[in-house]
Amino acid sequence: MALIQNFPDELLDLHHHWHQPSEHPGSGPGRVHPLGTPGAGLEFLQFHRDFMVSFHKWYDTQPFADQVAVAPWHKVPDELKVAGAGWTTGFANDEIRLNSNSPAFVNADELGAFIERGIHNQFIHGAAAFIYNEPIVGTFHSPLSTYFYQIHGLVDWWWQQWETIHLPNVISRDFIQAILKTLGGVTVDGGGIVITPGGPKPVDPWGPSFSTLTRDRVSAIEIDLQRIQQGR
Template sequence: MARIPNYPQSLLDEHAEWHSNMNMNVRPGDGLEFLRFHRNFLRKSLRWYSAQGLDASSVEPWSAVPAEIKMHPGWNSSLQEAENRIATNLSSFRSSDELGRFLLTSSLHDAVHVFGADVYGDPDFGQVPSAPRSTLFYNWHRLIDRWWRELQRIRRTKNRRRRAR
């Protein structure tokens, strides 16, 4: 819940530019692009973060959407159902692209940014141009990346079983 000191403008610009070029009508392929961009962006940003000697525990992934965010007046049953599907039924997603598109079209991704900014008093987290200079950005996007890694593991296991038959 803190602003990262001296966060590079070049990384803020990269994140903002990617989002400004994103089509608002989510199409096949956009979900995978969303996941890939953010995974690569996390690597780059966290490499910089580590080189600064900053506290790594501040940017650890959440284990789930925090209860404080779920207590926000805007949190609703649709958002809870979206999180539940990901947290308890990842295998229902047929691909990484489907997971990424679901995060975008269910409003879960955006709601966590907006409600988290409000709940934690961190306006950076709720704004695309400044979100990466908030530690909350890493908590949230590293949870998303954890979900994606788990889905990739599930898909690999299913593919191995299919080939073994």
Template structure:
């Protein structure tokens, strides 16, 4: 299915009005603030549209994120593979979410995916801001872009003693994942509000830390191996992914019930128009 039946006109109008109000923006050089607005508007919009979609009993599998852009789109002249590589593998090169959003627009990634997706799947409306949201591929695209955004949000940097990452790993909202390279153990920090002591009526935030496991058998994570914090299975939670430095296998660390569990994963290719995933997805071995 592509066209979503009985899609609310109010949601179509909201998306149309957002883009029409910014039709004078030079997408090749968007102004400061535009990138963050682009990312946040679409995150909020697809969240509400998908809530309506599910409430009406429609198949949620049809609107899941593409884990990667279909190869048929990536091979087109308009698609900037170097820009894609920066977004996927060097998100730390973006100083802010605004810079990330502006880059996704100015590099033509967003526009090219819509343009070539419309051609590939035979849906001209997918390349029309006025009507694209009533097609399932719109959510494949924008859920994927939101994953790029979440990947940036979940970044941290390795330090001599380990590394840390912000994002949603097990619960809802912001959490901190901490890796201690000295002992090879992992900790999850959850933010909580605590009433201040004394006459100050304000509350303060504190972090409650829990040991969730270790990865000692895999060696130090900060040894230069391929490593990423990524929502690999599309459940809205970030996982730890790394390539084993000697065996070459990809491993996934997923936090569940207060523990981090490790399992090998592999890439299973998709990408043809008749495949529901239209991309590549990570599966457990």
């Protein structure tokens, strides 16, 4: 039995609304970047990471909390890797790429889009619903099932592996927020970042290493900035 009792409606609605804006209007900000558009992949990763943090704030205090049942998978479980559950050579190759980062993902947005549009949307929720006989995992109410946290734990684990490799490329939201707070405004152009605290006065807050920022790093920062400016 893997359904979670007493699950807070607000969390369930937050998730449903994010995926389906017409449902539960007002439950959180909803998705900013539609599937298939720039920023959508990173938003998918970040939303579910944040969601799992919110979930654990509640779940871990419950007397019935079962941490083993919600522990992240670190690979697609073998029992799901059967044709009857929809496993294909294509998904097997996707998993190899996710584990090896070869070919490399240029940024977390590309990684997130690859996972969401592939294994996540087309395989793993449905396969888990089928193999574990837990139909709700295949619906927008999937957070009611402990399998949700194993699935999204795996998605997040792939992201964490990528972050470990690309640490210099990753600029956290907290870091950007601290900069916004300190300096009042940031604009990004193709050549780098210009800090404008009330006027177009370029400043280089990161020192010499900042000048080595690549276009990929800047685009990752741009996405973070858009998210912050839109209140996500």
